[in-house]
Amino acid sequence: MEPNGILIYAQTDDDNRIEPVVKELLTKACSLKEKIWNQRIMACVIGERINYEEMIKELGAYGADEVIIVSDNRLKTYNKTYYSEIFTQIAKNHPPRIILIGATSQGKDIAAYVSTKLETGLTADCTDLDIGEANLLLSTRPTFGGQLTADILCKTFPQMATVQQNIFKAEKIDKTAVAKFDWIDIDKIENKIEVINRVVKKNSSENIANADIIVAGGLGACRDNGFALIHELARKLNASVAGTRVAFEKGYILKSQQVGQSGKIVAPKVYIAVGISGADQQLVGIKNSGKIIVINNDKNAPIFKYADIGIVGDLFKVLPELIKEVDKDKEV
Amino acid sequence: MNIAVFIKQVPDTTDVKWTVNNNIDRTKMDSVINPVDKEAIEAALRIKEQLDAKVTVVTMGPKKAEDVLKEAVAMGVDDAFLLCDSKFAGSDTLATSKVLSASIKELLPDTKLIIFGQSAQDGETGQTGPCVAARLNLPSVGHVSEIVEITEEKITVVSETDKEKITLNVTLPAVLCIYNYVYPPRIPRVCGYVKAQDYNYVTYNMYDINVMDSETGLKGSPTYVSKVFKCNDTRNGMLFDAGETSVSEIYQEIKKVL
Ligand SMILES: Cc1cc2nc3c(=O)[nH]c(=O)nc-3n(C[C@H](O)[C@H](O)[C@H](O)COP(=O)(O)OP(=O)(O)OC[C@H]3O[C@@H](n4cnc5c(N)ncnc54)[C@H](O)[C@@H]3O)c2cc1C
Numbered sequence: 323m324e325p326n327g328i329l330i331y332a333q334t335d336d337d338n339r340i341e342p343v344v345k346e347l348l349t350k351a352c353s354l355k356e357k358i359w360n361q362r363i364m365a366c367v368i369g370e371r372i373n374y375e376e377m378i379k380e381l382g383a384y385g386a387d388e389v390i391i392v393s394d395n396r397l398k399t400y401n402k403t404y405y406s407e408i409f410t411q412i413a414k415n416h417p418p419r420i421i422l423i424g425a426t427s428q429g430k431d432i433a434a435y436v437s438t439k440l441e442t443g444l445t446a447d448c449t450d451l452d453i454g455e456a457n458l459l460l461s462t463r464p465t466f467g468g469q470l471t472a473d474i475l476c477k478t479f480p481q482m483a484t485v486q487q488n489i490f491k492a493e494k495i496d497k498t499a500v501a502k503f504d505w506i507d508i509d510k511i512e513n514k515i516e517v518i519n520r521v522v523k524k525n526s527s528e529n530i531a532n533a534d535i536i537v538a539g540g541l542g543a544c545r546d547n548g549f550a551l552i553h554e555l556a557r558k559l560n561a562s563v564a565g566t567r568v569a570f571e572k573g574y575i576l577k578s579q580q581v582g583q584s585g586k587i588v589a590p591k592v593y594i595a596v597g598i599s600g601a602d603q604q605l606v607g608i609k610n611s612g613k614i615i616v617i618n619n620d621k622n623a624p625i626f627k628y629a630d631i632g633i634v635g636d637l638f639k640v641l642p643e644l645i646k647e648v649d650k651d652k653e654v
Numbered sequence: 655m656n657i658a659v660f661i662k663q664v665p666d667t668t669d670v671k672w673t674v675n676n677n678i679d680r681t682k683m684d685s686v687i688n689p690v691d692k693e694a695i696e697a698a699l700r701i702k703e704q705l706d707a708k709v710t711v712v713t714m715g716p717k718k719a720e721d722v723l724k725e726a727v728a729m730g731v732d733d734a735f736l737l738c739d740s741k742f743a744g745s746d747t748l749a750t751s752k753v754l755s756a757s758i759k760e761l762l763p764d765t766k767l768i769i770f771g772q773s774a775q776d777g778e779t780g781q782t783g784p785c786v787a788a789r790l791n792l793p794s795v796g797h798v799s800e801i802v803e804i805t806e807e808k809i810t811v812v813s814e815t816d817k818e819k820i821t822l823n824v825t826l827p828a829v830l831c832i833y834n835y836v837y838p839p840r841i842p843r844v845c846g847y848v849k850a851q852d853y854n855y856v857t858y859n860m861y862d863i864n865v866m867d868s869e870t871g872l873k874g875s876p877t878y879v880s881k882v883f884k885c886n887d888t889r890n891g892m893l894f895d896a897g898e899t900s901v902s903e904i905y906q907e908i909k910k911v912l
Contacts, residue, residue: 402793427796431784438748444781466776469884474878474880477876477878515822515824516824517820518810519821535912559912571689609887615908615911630911631911633901635894635895
């Protein structure tokens with residue numbers, strides 16, 4: 323079978339809602355599809371569901387041509403062994419040219435397994451996707467040093483990529499999808515992992531992916547009272563606190579507060595970057611922000627090219643004054 | 655019980671050198687042990703303190719990757735060897751996972767537990783562990799924040815992400831990826847360093863682990879870099895010098911966007 327189409331893993335949450343990243347990938351898939359002749363978009367849902375009609379309608383509304391459904395009562399909650407093997411078999415039954423998966427921890431599990439079983443290439447945490455020479459998938463991602471970006475091609479099929487939430491924008495289109503129910507012999511899958519306890523964490527205050535205003539700190543703030551000032555400013559602005567990977571490595575923020583390629587992609591109205599140099603891995607995470615305000619004492623820091631308002635200055639002097647201004651403003 | 659820990663040497667500087675194929679030229683860079691891989695070693699050593707276990711550390715890389723093996727031996731592991739072949743150079747995740755899983759099959763066939771760090775600082779993909787597991791048909795658990803219990807047959811672990819915390823029973827043999835900051839690595843003692851200096855680090859090449867030319871390195875890697883470029887996006891915003899303009903004046907601009 324000649325590989326055809328773009329297969330998307332339609333991850334759902336505990337309440338059977340489609341994850342936002344799936345809709346974003348569908349929208350992107352629509353634009354990729356236009357560039358290659360005669361392709362279809364398939365979305366694969368795995369789980370135990372009652373209301374499929376709604377699911378099919380919704381996936382269709384974002385661009386899916388076909389919705390492939392695998393349903394079994396053993397699939398009620400995510401199980402890595404079952405889900406990975408099932409998705410692999412789907413990819414074998416409907417060989418696609420391209421597989422796109424959201425870079426959630428679940429998506430990454432599945433992507434690694436599928437690429438190994440299909441002996442094909444996988445590019446992780448892409449920051450852009452396009453169709454390049456010979457109709458191949460062009461996956462973009464920052465390179466190690468953080469000052470350069472690389473376009474990556476894959477010489478085997480399917481070409482696989484994972485993408486974080488918020489990299490692409492989801493757009494509804496007027497379309498309907500057809501359903502296909504696939505039967506997979508789950509009894510044949512040997513499950514060696516038994517879940518004995520599962521605690522779902524409540525969406526805590528530090529959910530930066532949906533924050534309106536973010537104050538983020540980098541290495542420059544990782545000393546003395548740098549992060550205390552960041553927290554104070556954030557409190558006054560009703561903002562969330564975030565940081566760079568270095569700030570995470572130094573223990574000033576949690577992993578869930580890390581912004582960037584290997585953290586979260588954010589899109590607040592205002593992003594205030596304090597003591598952050600602006601490596602590409604950081605910049606890809608803040609590109610979609612409304613306004614970016616930068617405080618850095620090195621006027622040559624690459625982050626300034628992304629600034630709507632740039633302040634060249636020492637954060638330990640600028641932040642206390644800024645906090646005072648916010649206070650004054652609040653009084654009147 | 656035999657435990658294998660895979661570690662990676664990562665470049666110590668951001669001063670990157672590139673090969674003509676747009677791959678990072680690791681021969682020209684100082685390398686250190688990927689920080690979370692030390693925690694993987696620590697996790698293995700703690701199991702060794704409880705059970706009768708032999709811990710072997712393995713890395714794939716150029717000859718000088720021996721340095722990171724030294725550090726592992728200094729920490730107290732029983733054996734450490736290097737997978738080194740010029741044909742391995744330029745391997746992507748798929749090709750790397752082939753080499754690593756072949757080393758288990760050929761050199762450490764009775765391994766019960768394989769431990770990785772969650773991800774490498776220079777790639778952050780976190781795929782190598784799960785890919786090796788898939789290749790060996792073993793169960794794998796990522797984001798491991800605690801090893802609760804281990805017997806010869808099974809291991810109980812906690813896997814924690816920002817969404818959930820799951821406790822799992824996994825049948826051995828299995829693959830674990832240890833999360834950052836859960837097993838602070840021990841500092842080697844002087845006698846550890848002495849042992850590491852004199853240790854005989856065996857090197858295995860492609861033939862020793864039965865890997866074919868076409869399966870590894872650039873040849874065996876389906877993904878390749880087609881182009882490297884500088885991202886030239888800019889926002890052309892306003893720029894103030896806090897030495898010249900007062901923060902209160904700058905704040906008038908900030909206010910407009912808040
Ligand atoms: C595979 C991979 C994935 C990565 N993923 C991410 C990611 O998701 N997110 C991320 O952020 N990084 C990521 N990185 C790391 C990235 O390459 C950079 O190393 C990192 O973003 C730099 O963090 P920083 O800006 O805090 O530190 P630095 O680059 O050290 O910058 C610190 C800045 O603070 C400024 N400064 C110092 N003192 C002061 C002061 N008193 N007042 C004002 N300014 C001051 C300095 O001028 C400097 O510009 C990744 C790297 C790799 C290889």
